[in-house]
Amino acid sequence: MTYSNSDNFHSYPPLFRPIPGVDHGEQYSPNPEFDSDSESDIPVVDLGSSMSPAENLSEICREWGMFRLVNHGVPMELLTQLHEHANKLFSLDFESKQALTTTPIFYFWGSPALTMSGNVQQTGPCADNLNWLEGLNVPLANNSNFEYDDPLLESFRSLLEEYGNHQRRLAKAIFRAMAEDLNFPPSKSKSYLSLSSGFLRVYRYLRCPMSGRRWGIDSHTDSSVLSILHQDQVGGLQVFKNDKWLDVKPIYDTLIVNLGDMMQAMSNDSYISVKHRVRVNKEKERISIGYFVFPVEDAVIKSSRYRPFTYPEFQAAKELDLKTMGVKIGLPRFRITEDD
Ligand SMILES: O=C(O)CCC(=O)C(=O)O
Numbered sequence: 001m002t003y004s005n006s007d008n009f010h011s012y013p014p015l016f017r018p019i020p021g022v023d024h025g026e027q028y029s030p031n032p033e034f035d036s037d038s039e040s041d042i043p044v045v046d047l048g049s050s051m052s053p054a055e056n057l058s059e060i061c062r063e064w065g066m067f068r069l070v071n072h073g074v075p076m077e078l079l080t081q082l083h084e085h086a087n088k089l090f091s092l093d094f095e096s097k098q099a100l101t102t103t104p105i106f107y108f109w110g111s112p113a114l115t116m117s118g119n120v121q122q123t124g125p126c127a128d129n130l131n132w133l134e135g136l137n138v139p140l141a142n143n144s145n146f147e148y149d150d151p152l153l154e155s156f157r158s159l160l161e162e163y164g165n166h167q168r169r170l171a172k173a174i175f176r177a178m179a180e181d182l183n184f185p186p187s188k189s190k191s192y193l194s195l196s197s198g199f200l201r202v203y204r205y206l207r208c209p210m211s212g213r214r215w216g217i218d219s220h221t222d223s224s225v226l227s228i229l230h231q232d233q234v235g236g237l238q239v240f241k242n243d244k245w246l247d248v249k250p251i252y253d254t255l256i257v258n259l260g261d262m263m264q265a266m267s268n269d270s271y272i273s274v275k276h277r278v279r280v281n282k283e284k285e286r287i288s289i290g291y292f293v294f295p296v297e298d299a300v301i302k303s304s305r306y307r308p309f310t311y312p313e314f315q316a317a318k319e320l321d322l323k324t325m326g327v328k329i330g331l332p333r334f335r336i337t338e339d340d
Pocket residue numbers: 112201203217222229231237276277278288289290
């Protein structure tokens with residue numbers, strides 16, 4: 001595919017801009033690993049139903065580690081406005097977006113890698129693990145005491161604050177049902193979910209001529225307790241289930257909930273931290289909004305399968321592995337082996 005100069009590539013990080021006149025797609029044959037096996041019905045949890053969500057939640061968390069949330073109570077109007085604002089902001093020149101590094105709305109591209117504090121670390125390009133995306137990282141704890149002079153940013157900040165409040169409400173309700181299913185004592189329920197730790201990430205996956213060779217985000221599990229996603233209508237999210245990659249169809253009025261590594265450890269491996277990935281698209285950009293929530297910083301996660309650890313210890317091990325080996329090892333680093 002050859003792109004013309006009239007495209008919106010001034011808004012792309014330079015590394016993601018195609019070179020005019022060059023057919024980037026042709027020199028690459030698609031990699032079969034990028035195929036998904038099928039579309040499938042993702043299990044649904046209905047928060048509005050009279051039944052307690054714990055009824056079907058237990059089995060879904062054990063077998064899937066993810067579900068589609070319906071009747072979540074987030075107004076459609078809020079979702080639409082968030083996507084419209086995100087679209088406008090991402091369409092700005094790359095240089096203007098780069099200026100957003102000293103405010104609660106932090107711009108990054110190429111890698112969603114995090115530092116301990118939940119702030120994004122701009123690691124710079126490295127072809128092997130370059131994600132074909134850019135994003136805005138918004139820790140919710142300090143988003144509300146900031147005011148932007150720029151009206152677009154200020155209304156985006158305020159929409160994110162409102163959206164963040166909904167996400168906190170949802171995380172609390174979902175976690176409560178899980179804690180009940182897992183018979184957590186009240187002390188665990190309290191320290192295993194810290195609503196003030198949550199942050200939002202708004203992503204724009206960029207059009208990619210080598211869509212059969214690159215990932216929006218490569219296969220991974222989230223490090224969080226829970227992650228809640230909203231995606232636009234473009235599609236690309238896939239989950240791994242029974243040795244197959246399944247497309248998670250975009251359905252605009254639903255949210256996708258993923259269980260993260262912390263939840264798997266807390267549940268003694270009864271629940272699954274789901275493997276997932278995002279494909280890129282040749283023709284369309286894709287916007288998604290993720291909410292990620294973690295345990296209280298000094299909460300020690302105790303289980304029969306893992307050495308006791310805190311989330312910052314997990315994060316430090318993950319960062320070291322990423323730096324030295326280029327991959328996340330995650331939970332296996334803490335799993336009790338026969339030698340222990
Ligand atoms: O954009 C998406 O749908 C998924 C994002 C994701 O997996 C992540 O940020 O960990």
